Amino acid sequence: MKISERLAETIHTTVTCIPPCERPSDGQALSSRKLFVPPTDASLDAWSTLGNDGWNSDTFKEYYSKAFTLPKVDQSSRKVLGIDGYSLYNTPNGPHQLSYAGNPEHPVLEAWMTTFKNKGYHVSNDPFLGIPVGAFTSLSSVDPARKERSYATSAYYSLVKYRTNLEVLTNATVEKILFKDGHCTQAIGVQYRHGDNVKVVAASKEVILAAGVLQSPKLLELSGIGNKSILRSNSIETVQDLPCVGENLYDHPVCSISYEMVEGVETLDSDYTVGKTSLLISMGVDTYAYLPMPSAAYLSVLRQHPLPIDPNSDSPSGPIHGNFIALVATLSQPLSRGSVHITSNDPLAAPTIDPNYFSSEIGIEVYVRQMLYLDTIAKSSPFSKLLKQPLIPKKYLRTSAISMWHMGGTCAMLPEEKGGVVNPKLKVYGVDNLRIVDASAIPLISTANLQSTVYAFAEKAADLIKQDCRL
Template sequence: MVLSSYDFVIAGGGTARLAGSDQSDNLQTKIPAFYGALLGGEADWNFASSTQPNLLGRSVQLNQGKGLGGSSILNAQVFAPPTQGIINSWASLGNDGWDWDSLRAFYDKSYTYPSVPESSWETLGIRSWSTQNDSDQGPIQTSFPLATHPIRKAWAETFEKLGYHSADVPWFDGSVGAFSNLASVDSVSRERSQAANRYYDPIKHRENLHILTNATVEKILFKEGSAEAIGVQCHHDSTTKSVTARKEVIIAAGALQSPKILELSGIGDHNILAQHGIRTIKDLPGVGESLQDQLVVDLGFEAEALLETRDPIIRQEPEAVKQAMAEYTANRTGILTSSGILTYAYMPAGTLESHDGHQRLKTLLEDNRPKRGDLEGLEVARALAFYGVAEKALLDPAMPSGVYLSSLGQNPLESDPVTGQRTFKPLPGKHLVLAGILSHPTSRGSVHIQSSDAFAAPAIDPKYLSNPVDIEVFAEHMLYLQSLASSPPLGGLLRQPPKPSRSISHLADLEGAKEYIRIRAASMWHPAGTCSMLPEDIGGVVDNRLRVHGVKNLRIVDSSIVPVLPPGNLQSTVYAVAERAAWLIKSEHGLK
């Protein structure tokens, strides 16, 4: 059954854009503090990794948004900047036009920077502020929820004493240092600002725009006897349907499912396709490879009794929830206006900055460099190219190798260290979480189809910590992060001496930190790179205009094209990629 023909057919309804269900009326997608309640439900694909040998054989939950707006409807709303060095590395990998100077305008175009009155500067830990992108008031609204919370000032002052005070506007001077992070939360309504309500809702009544929800894309359709995309086939209302494209097919299904669609359609490694009886349209070995993701590890500490945290809400105490809902409904204020993540820091591994530490890191990197004898074909060039970028970032003290954040309240996403299943048992009292993120993992994995069934989940193997460099760097960061709990003035918000929320999270030494990482590490939900933007001769999948190599009229626009993850959250970068893609598409087709 052919539905109709369009100029452009977009497969995917996520942050970048057939789609999942419409969650626009779901209150949990609107109220910032309720993001955790969406996980595992109908708005979540609820993927999981294969068992990870370097995480004690655990399977890691990989939550991804399943609905209009994709993961922007269930993320923690952190709107963090990239660093200029990492964006410049995209260009150095052979992607002309994807350096910071070229991409910055598309970051600006995607969001509106908030105005901050001078009276709020001190509580935010900044010395000055100016709205930087007045000329491009972008769709995504950003703000500083809970702007007067004491964690913001204490965080900034603590890192300044340690020599890591960030520029007041890290978006434009991104390097190392601490800052209050923006949230994708509207400053007036105090509701989540996401792809569906900010990009789609204002134009949903256009006659030339049709959205088909609850549809599963089965494969891309090609012109007979050629590698020219002409549409997609999908399953909708128990029926197989086809939609044809006069100009382009655009895949925007995310890093875990865009490679799945390509492989089901005959684009990928011919050996994998043959295993599942799929005819090869284009032999492209890079499809599904180079999966990168950032791990996060949390350290919880008992907080002072007067510190406002989300713990009563996390414990679902009826009176606390009732009062918080009443305040939010009446005034759009209070603890429900935020996910609880208010502060960030981009950091080098402190002890590795010393002469001896730096030499140890150089030796570690050299000893674990990808070797030709361990790889085949294009894998060699691709692996060495990516490793070179990571190596440069790790050895440069002006570039972060880790990211730190604070979260107001105990971690409600705790999992059993053996099974990986969520077994959260809330603790009494108040807690403050300090979490560390491995910002530049050298380990890369893969995602591939397990069968020719479009309804089957892909096999996801991030190969977390498979390169020994990662756990060494991560452990150094976790020890430094733990020391912050005793550092004033941040330590003044905690019971002293610091008391871990759970005894297991006391890190005695470097080996203890490594063991804790293996037990507690979880995904930051930042999968990327599985359809990397790279030249084809080093294993790339799309070119610098996001067109699939060797396939006509087929483009990919989502996190799968990101060759190297930025250090902070991926949300802002996916919006920038989508904005640039829109500009590329319009310019190529003479559209306004």
């Protein structure tokens, strides 16, 4: 059974759910597109090395297969996409519907794959087998039949929304977790605000916190779980002193160089500069490459990638007229760590977020070398045949790098003495009946997009919950 079925059988819960987006027209089929790519085996195996037994690449292969279904691709398209030689590790049959959502006939795809193959970085098997390095065409969270994004609501919630043991409240704000007698560390429910009313929901078995990287640590601190000095400064009684709640915040910084395409090669820029629509229609990302030192997740974007720049520079602020492609470098394993903490005991007050980007001098030095390597790729055949001169920002990382929104780690699954907040069963240290299931518990950032990792993470969490509930 899938996570939706397992959780619906296990608990009667109250959650907040984002409603499904409207179905786009054919011209908007790529709206809300999101990349679905795997991490490397090494990045997952590191979780186990850090002290999390049962969390490794072999385990995740099982849970990936429960999360998604691969698209059917005809033989001619498989060759263009560079997947004609793939052998799958199994036959995934999960609710999350995937596709190769870009234009399979666009010349960038073949040029990208051939360029990296010439450099010895060719992926010959399905990337979900656990590739260490190599280039590949990336899957997207776009249902190939419905031509709309496949995500948690459409893939999971829609299957179980009519069950009598599942109730969903929208526009509800959880204010704090409640504990037995108000003092001991046994979670018994949550207090939440719905409209003008403050209500309480009791937990018959346990409370599962899935508020996300920024809100889960906030709710723990509002409930008295966290660094006691932070709790004291906000007039919150300490229920459990866990100093690393809200720490270990990681993210993928992303930066790019844009190159103008040769005449006759279309990109999404023309639509955007005329109708101001393409940035909402599609990211334009169809290709990926995991490379060794300088190690990054490289990807190409079929449009220019305007970035924030130094206001005193002479770089164009963009977008400018023309057809461009952006070569993007993502720092796969950033060394910098940030934090997120409350600054008030008001549940409606936003937490303070400090990503602390580039606080590691080693990290920024590695990233500089990665950015320089982008031009090497652009000048390599046959990719070079599609490009003109680069559109290069004068100052790169400190002024132009932005978040890729791959945050995690603020309630890390680690041994408590190593800064952990939850154990390998995702239970909060020192607190009974409280579990965290979201990206805040992922201890170490994985290669590239977190989406596929989060779905597999949740599938495994569903099994852990069933085991503890003897279901």
